[in-house]
Amino acid sequence: MKKIILGVLFLAFCLSSFAQRRGNYDEWLLSVGVNAMNDLASRSPFYKPGDWGFRNPISAAVEYRFVDNADWTDNFAIEGAITVNGFTGDNEYIAPIKDYNYLSLDAHAKYYFKELLFGRGRDMSWFNAYANVGLGYFHVEKTNMSANLGAGLLFWLDRAQMFGVRVQTIAKFGLNNTHLSYDNNHYQYHLQAVIRL
Template sequence: MKKVFICLLISIMAYTVQAQRFNSYENNWKISAGLNAVGSLGTRNPVERLDEFGFRFPLAFAVERQWSKELALEQDITFNGFKSGQIFDNVASDKKIAYFSTNTTLKWYFTDYLFDAEWLDLYVGGGVGLFYMDDFNTSANLSAGAQYWFNQNFGVKLQSTGKFAANPKNHRYANNHFQYVLAAVFRL
């Protein structure tokens, strides 16, 4: 499954489009569906040990309302899990662990400040979330991502989110972690 995820990402990046006006901010609703990977490795480094992610039933769904050229609000829901024996904060788990998450994120699109690319949207965001990993916890989230538009109504997004849990020391599994999403995006 990891190889499919990587091949899909490379294929999307290699695809080229002709420059045209893809962005439309009037009544701009978007939905997305795709895959996610969750890492809780205790390293607090989002790119260390990339081969040890939770990748069991890795579904991600989101609805976004963009009301201006720069601002949007997204609500997402993700499912995933970890196998028995997977490493958490340098200790192997003794059971399978289900992962569920829902987040509300305020996004700021800033592509126009860097360059003129109608087929690409870069953004950062912040928000709050609720997640379950053996028990429930809340988090403050910071996100960064990109949406690549193949045409005006269809694109793909790649997003990375750092989730900073409330009381991380009181939870063995439901503590600070990173989540990555690769999803198809449809403009309604």
């Protein structure tokens, strides 16, 4: 229980540190959806999709986007996320077959790069692409911290950009890899509804 509380405090500290850096937030996004988890001791992000973890696959995130009329900062955002999932361990060399629960808390810095791909002249307001990097806390059988690297696409469903859908992939690299277990490197895939607050 102490480790979970420490993880929540870590996430709150990261978000408040970013929040104090700039004072003019114009966009807050809330996203809620599902996730799948690939933890099959493979370096391939698409290895055996039928065996991915998808039990109680809830994910949610809150994002703050920097909008202060300075061109270069408009593309940056920060995000705090929570993910719950589960899977059945079926690799007898790692652990006995049983059901595992998964919890993660993540803090990410994001960079939206649609304008780098398409320029400012084209009307592509219905779409955006981003890359994210950050730190996370996750728990399966044991607790581990992770360095996260990912990318995603955001599709707006209305002209006012109030409702959208996003898909993203995050690679999580466990910082404590001294033992071969499920509390190690893995990939997460998210499909979420997005609401501008």
